[in-house]
Amino acid sequence: MEAEPMEVEGPQDALSRPKKTDDASANDAMPWVEKYRPKSLSDVAAHKDIIDTISRLTKENRLPHLLLYGPPGTGKTSTILAVARQLYGSSGYQNMTLELNASDDRGIDFVRQQIQDFASTKRIFSSGFKLVILDESDAMTKDAQFALRRVIEKYTRNTRFCMICNYVSKIIPALQSRCTRFRFAPLGPDAVSERLSHVVTAERLSVTEDGLKAVVTLGMGDMRRTLNILQSTSMACAGKVVGQTDVYSCTGNPLPSDIEKIAHALLNEDFKAAFDHVQGLKLDKGVALVDIVQQLTPWVFRVNIPTKVRIELVEALADIEHRLAFGTSDRIQLGALVGSFVLAKSEIVKAAV
Ligand SMILES: Nc1ncnc2c1ncn2[C@@H]1O[C@H](COP(=O)(O)OP(=O)(O)O)[C@@H](O)[C@H]1O
Ligand SMILES: [Mg+2]
Known part of the structure; x- marks a missing residue:
């Protein structure tokens, strides 16, 4: 997208994207997340029940107000x-759809003006309802949400609203009750792998099986993140075969073998030795503590240790990750990490005797 000439960005921009795919060079410059955005409902991976229901409602022209929520990169937008495309075809949806997202003003005037202007204009040549898409609606102020409640009621006859958000708890109950809610869960590894294989084939990439597995693992069920990792890694490898090590090192993540080494040091060495060991590895490989902590967590779930110790370790890791997210010192948090493993070690020894 960045490589394209600057245009005045209108609210319908996301919807006009497919037109640009006609242009082969623009298509090449596109990030893969846009290039491989599902064009129709049947292209959306996973969420079969949700897609079936929405597809049926769309076909029968009985679409309710919708609230789609769930973590990023799961296919909500x-x-x-795809529903808009199915409803209005590629030519009609510019007039029939209003798409607004978090970069727009979310104040109370915004709701009253933009949506009311759009929803209240009469349809002249087309029939059916219009669609207002409020992407990232959890960024709307409470006042704007209250204002929206009245707007929804007023224009229900000729307009359907679709709110999209990550955190459903940030949507006021009065709005939630006016919508049919669908939760988009993180994509399972199988669905992600299938979609990835499609992109790998279309882009004629050579990626080893371990490489693909690493992309899926690091993507953590977020398809946007997954595709971005695949694109940046394959660009960095420039035509060479992409393997597991490439994926981890390109994204600055510690290799599984590094995590094993770190875990071994944490559970077997004393505080000072373990601290120096992990600090050395961290500097040597240029990885961030937060990535180490994130990858240690599944390791703690896997390894055979007493349940009580596992619980304490998981809690400690969660606290450290939380504190790191707020920009606290890496050094102090590394101390906390080593400390919690030293405590865990003494618990394990106690449990064994
Ligand atoms: N369920 C899915 N099936 C196929 N591709 C997906 C899916 N979810 C996300 N993607 C990919 O990730 C990108 C971002 O998806 P998007 O629908 O914008 O996610 P969300 O709105 O849930 O954050 C899409 O362009 C697409 O390439
Ligand atoms: Mg989105």
Whole structure:
């Protein structure tokens, strides 16, 4: 997208994306997340039940107000864009859809003006309802949400609203009750792998099986993140075969073998030795503590240790990750990490005797 000439960005921009795919060079410069955005509902991976229901409602022209929520990169925006395409065809949806997202003003005036202007204009040549897509609606102020409640009621006759957000708890109950809610869970490894294989084939990449597995693991069920990792790694490898090590090192993540080494040091060495060991590895490989902590967590779940110790370790790791997210010192948090493993070690020894 960045490589394209600057245009005045209108609210319908996301919807006009497919037109640009006609242009082969623009298509090449596109980030893969846009290039491989599902064009129709049947292209959306996973969420079969949700897609079936929405597809049926769309076909029968009985679409209710929708609230799609769940973590990023799970297909919420893609789903509603595909619905708009199915409802209005590629030529009609510019007039029939209003798409607003978090970069727009979310104040009370915004709700009253933009949405009311759009929703209240009469349809002249087309029939059916219009669609207002409020992407990232959890960024709306409470006042704007209250204002929206009245707007929804007023224009229900000729307009359907689709709210999209990550945190459903940030949407006021009065709005939630006006919508049919669908939760988009993180994509399972199988669905991600299948979609990835499609992109790998279309882009004629050579990626080893371990490489693909690493992309899936690091993507953590977020398809946007997954595709970005695949694109940056394959660009860095420039035509060479992409392997597991490439994926981890390109994204600055510690290799599984590094995590094993770190875990071994943490559980077997004393405080000072373990601290120096992990600090050395961290500097040597240029990895961030937060990535180490994130990858140690599944390791703690896997390894055979007493349940009580596992619980304490998971809690400690969660606290450290939380504190790191707020920008606290890496050094102090590394101390906390080593400390919690030293405590865990003494518990394990106690449990064994
Ligand atoms: N369920 C899915 N099936 C196929 N591709 C997906 C899916 N979810 C996300 N993607 C990919 O990730 C990108 C971002 O998806 P998007 O629908 O914008 O996610 P969300 O709105 O849930 O954050 C899409 O362009 C698409 O390439
Ligand atoms: Mg989105």
